[in-house]
Amino acid sequence: MTTTGFEPARFKATQRANWNAMSGGWLSWRDKFERGAAPVSRHLIALAGLGPGQRVLDIGTGTGEPALTAAAVVGPTGHVTAIDLAEDMVAIAADRATKLDDTAAPVEVRQGDVETLDLPEAGYDAVLSRWGLMFAVDHIAAFRAVASVLRPGGTLAASVWGEPADAPMVSRGFRVLAQRLDLPTPPPGEPNPYSMADQEQTELELRAAGFTDIAITDFTAPFWLTDTSEYVEFYRVCSPPGLLTMIEKRYGSADDPETWAAIADSVADLRAPDGTIQLPSRTRIIRARR
Template structure:
């Protein structure tokens, strides 16, 4: 049986540990991620004057782009479970001169925000880490005004999202990892579009749509995929590598990660298009 508090504690520890890696590889990820952000802003009709909540904002995306879109007459709040991620987000906001965005600690199921305070809720590749999906969606609905819009993206099935799945598959093979327990939060826990829509409806949302979006990731070589996979790898897995192979930098493991994307190479780069499911739902 899943212990929600234990799951949250481990999530916080993991995201804190990899916050510096996410910051360092941000530009690589945003080659594709920026297009997904634009899609979410369009779905939610984020425009000047809007009040926007970005859930699981990480190092500040799409909060910072939303802040630019809503202008000085709007405001944006980004929440995340990881204080270390939020520290990076605040620093990036200062660098961008964003005065209309604030960041606060909170997780998907415990937002810590007042009811009916936002016109839009955004989340880019973060909702999958909720323990109770329907309860999390109810919380998102509660902070929206009547007629407010949720626009979120989650990963489709692993086979359609190689940017996220290939590296993990190599690590799982190298470490002989068993499949995760059913119901455990993770990158692909919302990858069934029918179930995703049903959970949103069960949480009280209306006008629910779930559409596929191809995120146009591009790497400048296998080395970049190794770099970003290391940045995303939780400390638990790095510890298992160290225990099994003597070092979390085990050369054979990371050579295998690079080799996993080499077949995608084309014209000196590695296109790695990956499918996200984009949700649009309206609070009644």
């Protein structure tokens, strides 16, 4: 359910434009981000029970994960389909897929929306999604679409963010921006990174979509950066361009030193004895069967 006045089509168009604009930044940050995110991919693949020859769908693949990791697991007799809302993300993931060797499954990457999947019914053994499902406008519709493409007994394995305080990699910097830019709190029911943080509500939505054997657990993504300046860089290159425009309008420049110093300070307390910034971030893990 969404709030009165909310326009799903406009929201999706904005999301698409933002992720297209951020695609280059996410590609440049892929290696640093994957230090913490790759263990989540491996965990999802293990929960899905993937093996050689299976067919897998990855929803919200971004620059290609966990699709590319799954391709290595299911091997050349398997198949992976990866979708993303943003065409520029699709182009990056597709280019990376061409570089897989012949021990991996073929990976088909295409533009797509989780709520209106144009894919074969019961065509997949497993559906994976890493931090993508929580942006769905209608959670139940999204889960029903996922269920429709799973074979009977097939598995959904997905990660979504829990409470913001538990995920400093993504939340500390945004909290600074929200304060400095007086950003409003998203109304209840509107999509946002934490819209599936409520485990009880998410389980109800999964059951309403026809899923069974539901388990929602926590897993820690071991993010870390070399210093606070890397965290500032992450927010500079991986944030929606609209936020940078808002900084410029409010403070005269998108390079406003006080804003970026505040973002650096927001993670200074997480500095380890070796000088690195440790950002372990707890994520919700969903496992359910059709």
